[in-house]
Amino acid sequence: MSPSKSPEDRAIEHTDALVVGAGHAGLAVSRFLGGAGIDHLVLERGEVGNSWRRERWDSLRLLTPNWLTRLPDHPYQGPDPDGYLTAREVADFIGGFAAASRAPVRTGTEVTSVRAVADGRGRDGYLVRTDQGEIRARSVVIASGACNVPVVPGFKDALPDSVRQLTPFDYTGPAALPEGGVLVVGGSATGVQLAAELRRSGRPVVLSTGEHVRLPRTYRGRDVLWWMQSSGVWDQRHDEVDDLERARALPSPQLVGTPERSTLDLNALIELGVEPVGRWAAVRDGRALFSGGLRNVCSLADLKMERLLDTFDEWARKYADDDLTDEPQRFAPTRVPASARLQLDLRGGEIQTVVWATGFRPDYRWLDVPVLDAKGRLRHVGGVVSDSPGLYAVGLPVLRRRKSTFIHGAEDDAREVVEHLAGYLAGRH
Amino acid sequence: MTTVTNGVNVQALLDAREVLKGAPEAAQFTWRASSTWRDGVHSTTTVQDFFGLGEERSHKTESVFEADHPEVFAAEDNGITPIEYLLVGLASCLTAGVASVAQNRGIQLRSVQAAVEGRHDIRGILGADSDVRNGFNDIKVTFTIDADASPQEIEALVAQSQKRSAVFDALTNPTDVTVEVA
Structure with a gap:
């Protein structure tokens, strides 16, 4: 032991790369770090695949079909390639990957702080505090997820106390809700899935939606995500996307993974008896006020879907194999009600529960490095946090490609982020 | 290179967007x-x-x-009538949006007409029925557009112009209004 080391330096553990989070993205990074022979550790506050085990509702399945669900050298190998894994199965799939890649995961270890430190000998890095002690890391990869905290509008406080409010983190299934009407807020995959499930439980359901992404579950006989994958739309890179900020803020597509492979767009919900209303804009005197722009957001979604299907068809004309026999199809426009309600009295008893499917954000409270923008988003270019050398991120929307947040999207991103990280450790940049 | 001339200086607007991203205080206007x-x-x-x-x-x-x-x-x-001024505002705002979006997308416009109808039950303002609101029941805007574009592209122009319209937003979403005596 060198006498020049400080007492603090002597006591704590060192690693070259520290990965925060043992979800699919963090473990994919670990796999490539291991492959590159880089000494590293993966810290996990709970268990491997924790959010899939603890922060998802009971009926949730992946949006991606099983044949597409894969991590580096770890494809789905079960009996149902066209099915969709349940949240529990996803957690087990990720657990299997961690075991197969012998990832150096330390579970039950919560990171409480990461800050940049200089050791005065030209070896800068990060001091990582955890509830199990401190670690010095030359580099840190943030893989703690994009959906740590539900985002709920500020006017939630103006709702009458008689209305129960839930986020998807509190929601397990319809049985957990009181009887009576439900107002589901948000037209993302979460919003449409919960609205459908609650409507099927017999409750009256109103769905408030702003801009949303409409997709059919299958197109010309194939899963729509087969098209996203095959046509290359999903591989579109962060530096090729027209409006990256918009792409990163897009709500998840209106999809659900069910054995029937059924479409769950607004038309399907209207068929079930769900009442669509515009974006929830404000609460005034105990009344919810909805935007009168529902027709416009539906027409934007219809047009964007058509444009995407045009892209698929064009690709198919050029490249698709002869197996693709089904002809191009087009879907009926969204059947927007002739007069959607603009307000709803929340004191009248019609609505007993409000479910906020209004999105999620990452939790960076533990990150004591000034790399967040004014809106609290991490400033990065393709996962490289340039303002703080040695700091990286994975698993964020359109991190390096459109597919970044999907399970199979982790591989390419993780490989490239690790390439950069290896270069950094080697002093190349 | 675009040769489209709808008379909208889109580059100036795009430049302003970039500048104001980093300077939100400069973006604050009062009309x-x-x-x-x-x-x-x-x-x-x-x-x-x-x-x-x-x-x-x-x-x-x-x-x-x-x-x-x-x-x-x-x-x-x-x-x-005062409420007709809202139609003036909506029509002109959406039309400006159509021209800007068309310019940005390289679509040459030849003519743009908008017919605006606001349906209004005046029992509200007369106090004849407390269940009837004072304002419009609904508003319908019908665009007739002649342009070098497919019907789908024209639909998209009109949809995008609503998405970025100040007056469309002001009419479709609640606004906090204070009226006081000086």
Whole structure:
């Protein structure tokens, strides 16, 4: 032991790369770090695949079909390639990957702080505090997820106390809700899935939606995500996307993974008896006020879907194999009600529960490095946090490609982020 | 290179967008109107000054708007009804949006017409039925557009113009309005 080391330096553990989070993205990074022979550790506050085990509702399945669900050298190998894994199965799939890649995961270890430190000998890095002690890391990869905290509008406080409010983190299934009407807020995959499930439980359901992404579950006989994958739309890179900020803020597509492979767009919900209303804009005197722009957001979604299907068809004309026999199809426009309600009295008893499917954000409270923008988003270019050398991120929307947040999207991103990280450790940049 | 000439300086707008991303305070505008009662339900409103990009500014000339009510309202009809000014605002805002979006997308416009209809149950303002609102029941805008574009592209122009329209937003979403006595 060198006498020049400080007492603090002597006591704590060192690693070259520290990965925060043992979800699919963090473990994919670990796999490539291991492959590159880089000494590293993966810290996990709970268990491997924790959010899939603890922060998802009971009926949730992946949006991606099983044949597409894969991590580096770890494809789905079960009996149902066209099915969709349940949240529990996803957690087990990720657990299997961690075991197969012998990832150096330390579970039950919560990171409480990461800050940049200089050791005065030209070896800068990060001091990582955890509830199990401190670690010095030359580099840190943030893989703690994009959906740590539900985002709920500020006017939630103006709702009458008689209305129960839930986020998807509190929601397990319809049985957990009181009887009576439900107002589901948000037209993302979460919003449409919960609205459908609650409507099927017999409750009256109103769905408030702003801009949303409409997709059919299958197109010309194939899963729509087969098209996203095959046509290359999903591989579109962060530096090729027209409006990256918009792409990163897009709500998840209106999809659900069910054995029937059924479409769950607004038309399907209207068929079930769900009442669509515009974006929830404000609460005034105990009344919810909805935007009168529902027709416009539906027409934007219809047009964007058509444009995407045009892209698929064009690709198919050029490249698709002869197996693709089904002809191009087009879907009926969204059947927007002739007069959607603009307000709803929340004191009248019609609505007993409000479910906020209004999105999620990452939790960076533990990150004591000034790399967040004014809106609290991490400033990065393709996962490289340039303002703080040695700091990286994975698993964020359109991190390096459109597919970044999907399970199979982790591989390419993780490989490239690790390439950069290896270069950094080697002093190349 | 685009050779489209709809007369919108899209580059200036795109440049402004980039600059204002980093300078939100400069993006704060205040629009003003000043109104004087004439007689009966007739008033005259003038508009010239506004605040924006950090300083007081002025239109080149003052605009004057007469507002009154038609004779069926037992008024003198010295100008259009106040609620009709909302239709003026909506039509002109959406039309400006169509032109800007078309320019940005390289679509040459030849003609753009908008017919706007606001359906209004006046029992609300008369206090004849407390269940009827004062404002429009609904508004319908019908665009007739001649342009070098497919019907789908024209639909998309019109949809995008609503998405970025100040007046569309002001009419479709609630706004906090304070009215006080000086």
